[in-house]
Amino acid sequence: MSLTSMQTFIIIAMVAIGTMATRFLPFVLLKGEKSKHASITYLGEVLPYSAIGLLVVYCLKDVGFTAGSRGLPEIISILLIVFLHKWKGNVLLSIGMGTFAYMVLVQLIFN
Amino acid sequence: MVKTKALKAAFPHTIPVLTGFMFLGMAYGILMNSKGYSVGWTILMSLIAFAGSAQYVAITFLTSVFNPIYALLMTLMINARHLFYGISMFEKYEDTGKLKPYLIFGLCDETFSIICSAEAPKDVDRNWFMFFITILDHGYWVIGSAIGGFLGTMVSFNTQGLDFVLTALFVVIFVEQWKSQRNHKPAIIGIVCSVLCLVIFGPKSFIIPSMIGILAILMMMQSPNENEKDMAEGKVQ
Incomplete structure (x- = not known):
């Protein structure tokens, strides 16, 4: 520990406050809006699809496609997941096999 | 009874998160421990942040x-x-009553992605179903990081790559959403806009430009339809 207990507590509080601000802000800002405001209803319908797309890219943001394994373990595993999920549609099977394949690839093949 | 039923319906949806959070949480606890922060600090952080x-x-x-x-x-x-x-869940969380503050508090990536795609079965209370998904995920994270904090650096295991389980979860949910929708534009906009911003702004600062870009494109797509709707309604009147 390089900070005092009080300082540590304040830092933890800041991380909590920062996180909660991003989670509560939309609900606070939109509160006065009519519940069936056209734009909010519209965004509620389309935004989840864009947000998951953003989240997938976010997970892969640090993958180097020009050096090292060139992102091949990620690409192969994701293709496997997409294929398995289109074929069988079993959530746990797709996630389990995809993760297993990725672990084998990074530990044994692209190490 | 209502709650037990909702818990039973919610649990299977959270299994991938259980796996991912146990591992990532443990890794976090171990890391905190190695920096000299005892398990109490780790639990506090995981609980409130x-x-x-x-x-x-x-x-x-x-x-x-x-x-x-x-x-x-x-x-x-x-x-x-x-x-x-928050914007996506604004209407879904509207009538959740006393559970609402906690649902918002616990709206992490994983909980969001599950609640986006998972619907409560017909005979299950929807609000409690969403509540249990949220609290189970929160619990896994706290317990995982606590275990890591307790074990400290005593453990060494080759789990390299196990954190991919959460990426896998998001990819699966992306595919589920893709299969359930005819209109793939929002999904494509999300991916393309984020990739472009990642290339332009780099991994450390691409999120906010991506969000602005996605919102701008989605709103531009909305306006013509809205006008059509207004015009159609105008004709009826």
Whole structure:
């Protein structure tokens, strides 16, 4: 520990406050809006699809496609997941096999 | 009874998160321990901040010069994507009553992605179903990081690549959403806009430009339809 207990507590509080601000802000800002405001209803319908797309890219943001394994373990595993999920549609099977394949690839093949 | 039923319906949806959070939580606890922070601090952080990536970055705030404003601003930057989750869930969470504050508090990436795609079975209370998904995920994270904090550096195992389980979860949910929708534009916009911004702005600062871009394109797509609707309604009147 390089900070005092009080300082540590304040830092933890800041991380909590920062996180909660991003989670509560939309609900606070939109509160006065009519519940069936056209734009909010519209965004509620389309935004989840864009947000998951953003989240997938976010997970892969640090993958180097020009050096090292060139992102091949990620690409192969994701293709496997997409294929398995289109074929069988079993959530746990797709996630389990995809993760297993990725672990084998990074530990044994692209190490 | 209502709650037990909702818990039973919610649990299977959270199994991938259980796997991912046990591992990532443990890794976090081990890391905190190695920096000299005992398990109590780890539990406190996981309990009240409950934000995976921000907590990992926060280790650097805890091990450098004391700067709470920097910690706050960095956390806001890292977690800005949560703003999208709130807008997306605004109507879904509207009639959740006393559960609402906790549902919003616990709206992390993983919980958001599950609640996006999972529907409560007909005979299950929807609000409690969403509540249990949220609290189970929160619980896995706290317990995982506590185990890591307790074990410290005693453990060494080759789990390299196990954190991919959460990426896999998001990819699966992306595919599920793709299969359930005819209109793939929002999904494509999300991916293309984020990839473009990642290339232009780099991994550290692409999130906020991506969000602005996605919102702008989605809103531009809405307006013509709205006008059509208004015109159609005008004709009827």
